[in-house]
Amino acid sequence: DLGLQLTEIRDDGIHILDKGTTQYFALHGKTGHLMTAERIDREQLCERVQQCVLRCELIVEGQMQVYGIQVQITDINDNAPSFREAETELRMSETTAPGSRFPLPDAHDPDSGRNSLQSYELSGDEHFSLAVQAGPGGDQRPELVLAKALDREEAAFHELVLRAMDGGDPARTGTARIRVTVLDANDNAPVFSQAEYTVRVPEDVPVGSVLVTVTAIDADEGLNGHVKYSFKKITGKASQIFQLDAELGAITVLRSLDFEEGDSYELEVQAHDGGGSFDTAHVVITVTDVNDNAPVLTVSSRVNEISEDAP
Incomplete structure (x- = not known):
């Protein structure tokens, strides 16, 4: 593309100079092809930049000519969504009203575009559902919604799995376990x-x-x-x-x-x-009754003498 002769390349009169501290590119001495000299990680180099461009210079020493080269690094889906903590515990009273919402941890995927985080799913039981709110920056914020009234005497704990998915092909996923501890209320009498x-x-x-x-x-x-x-x-x-x-x-x-x-x-x-x-x-x-009393004789007669001809 630059109209240089291969003989100049073989004589080491041309070399690549990266503007950063790491030499990412080199020149093939026989073909003149621009090659990668180090592994390139777009997420490490351009974490929050949509268009990732690396710049280097090709220097022709004999002619003192300098050519600027820009290499655009396109994203591949080499990162799965991940949660900061693998397990989160929520505590809620069994008297909590259905429809109540509780924020859930969000996932992070350093990839860009469709390869980044796209959606959430919740698996568990019928007591809970998932709602996803849009943040001010367009980010997704998952929330746990109580769909059915809790009963600690029926189940003191609920184990849920929150799954985050990106839009790659094939898609990558990350999971976090949500443990809901049901706090007791005095809803049962002796x-x-x-x-x-x-x-x-x-x-x-x-x-x-x-x-x-x-x-x-x-x-x-x-x-x-x-x-x-x-x-x-x-x-x-x-x-x-x-x-x-x-x-x-x-x-x-x-x-x-x-x-x-x-x-x-x-x-x-x-x-x-x-x-x-x-x-x-x-x-x-x-x-x-037990036999703890002896008979008692009571004499009520006042007669002291009886005539022998008494009837």
Whole structure:
């Protein structure tokens, strides 16, 4: 193209001078072809420049002639979209309203044009969908949309995969795992295992014995699921006889029972969690008789003497 003779090239009278610190190009001594001397990475040389041009000079020493050469570096799809972090955790309450949006990490692809980032996809479950907003610079910003109400008791975690794709042929993709932790709300009340507990005990049961243990289950966690027990309804007499363990729900006897004093007691027990929800159960304690009393003879007659001819 420059009209130079191959003899001048072979005599090393011509050489290439790069204007940068790295010598990217060289001259083939036999053919006069311009060759690459180093690997060229467009993304490293021109990260944010659409048109990447390298400039060098061909110098003919004998003639002191200098020719400028411009080499345009075109992009290939040699980079896949990538996320800064491979895994992201989001925390949201189970009472979060459907339609709420949460920003997701965006991907970066240093390639240009169609070879750069083009779209996002979300895979996971029916509770979430993906929305992509356009940023002020035309960039895409993915958002997680809550499509269906959460229930921590149904699923405490949700594992999603966010996929970023470029427009190359074939396309390259990058993925990030999204872990959604569902925070508990006090949306469950304690529930007793039985609506009514019935127990029969002999009157000579030892003091301190456990007569019955009531049990309530709360599906919430932490303070919302911590169940405590208390008497909701009990007579003054029964409160001196029976004791309820607030943590375990065990009803024990405080003093000796006496069938002759009372053969049946009805109590109401309440289970409540840390959020104020509660449930109530009925407890019936029946005292059975044992032979702990001897017969007592009562003489009511005032007659001290009886005539031998009394009818």
